[in-house]
Amino acid sequence: MVVVSHFLKWIYTARVSERAAAASALARAYVNSDLPFEDRCAAEAALTLLLDDASSKVRLAMAEALSMSHHAPLQIISVLASDQPEVAGVVLARSPLLTDADLINRVASSPRATQKLIADRPLVSMALSAAIAEIGEAEACAVLLANSGADIASLSFRRMAERHGHLPLVREALISDARLPADCRHMLLVKLGEMLKTSPLVMALMGAARADRVMHDACVKASVTLIEGTRQEEHAALIEHLRLRGDLTASFLIRTIAHGKVDFFGSALVALSQQSEQRVRALLAGGHDVALQALFRSAGLAAATHAIILRALKTWREVANGKRVAGVQEVSWLMLKEVGGQSAEGDLAALVKSIHLDALRENARGHALAIAAA
Numbered sequence: 001m002v003v004v005s006h007f008l009k010w011i012y013t014a015r016v017s018e019r020a021a022a023a024s025a026l027a028r029a030y031v032n033s034d035l036p037f038e039d040r041c042a043a044e045a046a047l048t049l050l051l052d053d054a055s056s057k058v059r060l061a062m063a064e065a066l067s068m069s070h071h072a073p074l075q076i077i078s079v080l081a082s083d084q085p086e087v088a089g090v091v092l093a094r095s096p097l098l099t100d101a102d103l104i105n106r107v108a109s110s111p112r113a114t115q116k117l118i119a120d121r122p123l124v125s126m127a128l129s130a131a132i133a134e135i136g137e138a139e140a141c142a143v144l145l146a147n148s149g150a151d152i153a154s155l156s157f158r159r160m161a162e163r164h165g166h167l168p169l170v171r172e173a174l175i176s177d178a179r180l181p182a183d184c185r186h187m188l189l190v191k192l193g194e195m196l197k198t199s200p201l202v203m204a205l206m207g208a209a210r211a212d213r214v215m216h217d218a219c220v221k222a223s224v225t226l227i228e229g230t231r232q233e234e235h236a237a238l239i240e241h242l243r244l245r246g247d248l249t250a251s252f253l254i255r256t257i258a259h260g261k262v263d264f265f266g267s268a269l270v271a272l273s274q275q276s277e278q279r280v281r282a283l284l285a286g287g288h289d290v291a292l293q294a295l296f297r298s299a300g301l302a303a304a305t306h307a308i309i310l311r312a313l314k315t316w317r318e319v320a321n322g323k324r325v326a327g328v329q330e331v332s333w334l335m336l337k338e339v340g341g342q343s344a345e346g347d348l349a350a351l352v353k354s355i356h357l358d359a360l361r362e363n364a365r366g367h368a369l370a371i372a373a374a
Contacts, residue, residue, distance in 0.1 A: 007046055011053075020061040023050050027065035031072055044073050051079050059087045067094040081106070085114060093117040104131040107140075115140035124150035133159040138167050145173040154181045154237075165191045182230035183241035186223055190245070221358065223247070224255050227264045235267035243271065250301055251351050257312045258332050258355045260319075272299035284313065304348055308335040329363050332356035 007026065011019050029035070030043045047066075050058055063080045066072035067090050074097055081091045081098060092098065092106060092114060103118050104127070110118075118124075119132050119140045124147060132144050133156035141160045144150050157174065161184045164170035171188050174180050223242070230238055242248040248268065257265045266284050270277045273295060283295055292313070293306050301309070315331050318324035332355045336342070339349045 011050070016055045016057055019050075019053060019055065020057045023047070023053075023058050024061040024065045026050075027062050027072075031066060031069040044076075047073065047076055051076065056084055056087055059083055060090065063087050063090040067091050068096070070096055072097060078102075085111070089114060089117045093121060100125050100127045103128050107131050108135055112137040112139055116143045119144040119150070120147055122149050126151045126153050126156075129153065130156045130159075133157075133163075138164040138170050142169045142173045145170070145177055152179065154184075157181055157184050158187070161187045161191075182226065182234045182238040185226055186238060186241060189223065189226065221255075223252070224259050224261065227256065227261045230264070232263055232267070235264055236271065239264075239268050239271045248272075250305055253301070254305060254309065254351060255355060257309055257316075258335060258352075259328050260316050260331070262313070262316055269295060269299045274298075285317075308338045308348070308352060311335050311338045327359070327363075329356065329359040332359050 007022065011022070014022070026043055027047060030040065030047065035043065047062060050062060053059060059080060062076070063083070066077060066080070072095070077091055077095050077097050081088050081095070081102070083091075092103070092110075103121075107115055107118055107128070108131070115132065115136050116139055118128070119136065120143050124132075124144065129144060129150050129152045132140055133152070136144070141164055144152070145160070157177075157180055160170060161174055165174065165188045171192070174184065174188060227238075239248060242252070253265060253268055256268070262284060266277075266280050269275070269284075270280050273280070275295065275298065280295065283291055287295070289310055292310060293303075296306050296309065297303070311334050312331050315324065315326055315334055319326050332352060336344070336349070336352045336356050339346075339352055342353070344353075
């Protein structure tokens with residue numbers, strides 16, 4: 001107490017650099033030393049008085065010394081967290097004494113730089129992540145996504161995709177996160193397509209109508225590719241997302257079965273037909289044509305599509321059972337034969353032709369790259 005008494009008299013005449021060094025030493029002694037109770041009370045009183053120091057350097061020295069301690073005085077931490085940004089940032093980024101409620105309030109009322117510091121804390125709870133996702137600036141959301149210590153709920157991923165998915169900074173951070181749900185990936189894919197089709201360059205080269213058609217086709221093809229990396233337990237969420245957007249169409253389902261996405265096709269039939277997953281899986285694995293056609297009807301698939309879907313399904317069954325070697329090119333060719341071959345006309349024939357031509361181009365591209373690499 002005698003030392004603290006001398007300290008309190010000395011600070012009124014000391015230079016800023018000396019006060020800052022002394023404040024740091026006193027704060028470290030408070031959190032790191034086993035002080036007697038009376039000395040501890042005196043030190044806490046002195047630190048409280050230093051909160052009123054005119055120089056931010058003194059308060060910053062205190063913040064750096066106290067910010068990582070579980071034993072720092074809570075009232076001092078609270079005041080420092082409300083100080084000017086360079087002081088508050090140290091505490092907000094580190095202090096384990098700040099609760100989720102404290103930090104969420106700071107996110108709501110703080111500028112971008114402070115939000116980024118909070119998003120980069122060593123541990124970010126699911127509740128705090130949700131607040132950042134809901135009201136945080138784009139830069140704070142990008143920092144949150146890069147933080148391996150952040151616990152982020154699926155709903156928070158969706159909110160960040162909805163709010164900031166049009167911005168490359170957030171979009172790239174979301175896409176590179178392995179935790180991102182499949183429906184969010186599709187949302188970002190659509191946002192990217194919408195941005196591209198309205199860009200001045202694309203509009204000048206293609207015109208609005210053609211740009212819209214080309215980007216829609218590209219998004220559909222990319223959506224089929226997206227299924228490849230989607231876990232089966234995420235199928236239901238992705239299917240509901242597609243359904244709400246109006247993208248879960250018969251042509252999309254035909255593309256999925258042509259590409260061998262039988263599990264996803266089954267999940268879509270479960271959602272559309274309201275039949276049990278066990279029954280749908282059993283029918284796809286070994287059901288007869290009549291039962292399968294009844295399933296397709298209950299899912300809202302037109303009778304004209306049944307034959308090509310059955311053709312594809314039977315071929316993929318043979319591939320799965322080791323009775324045939326085939327890929328998308330062969331399967332789409334067999335589907336095309338079902339609608340009358342290359343000379344067939346109509347929307348359904350055009351769809352299957354486009355799937356087959358895409359497969360031919362992809363295989364040719366792969367062959368060319370293999371030759372070049374040899």
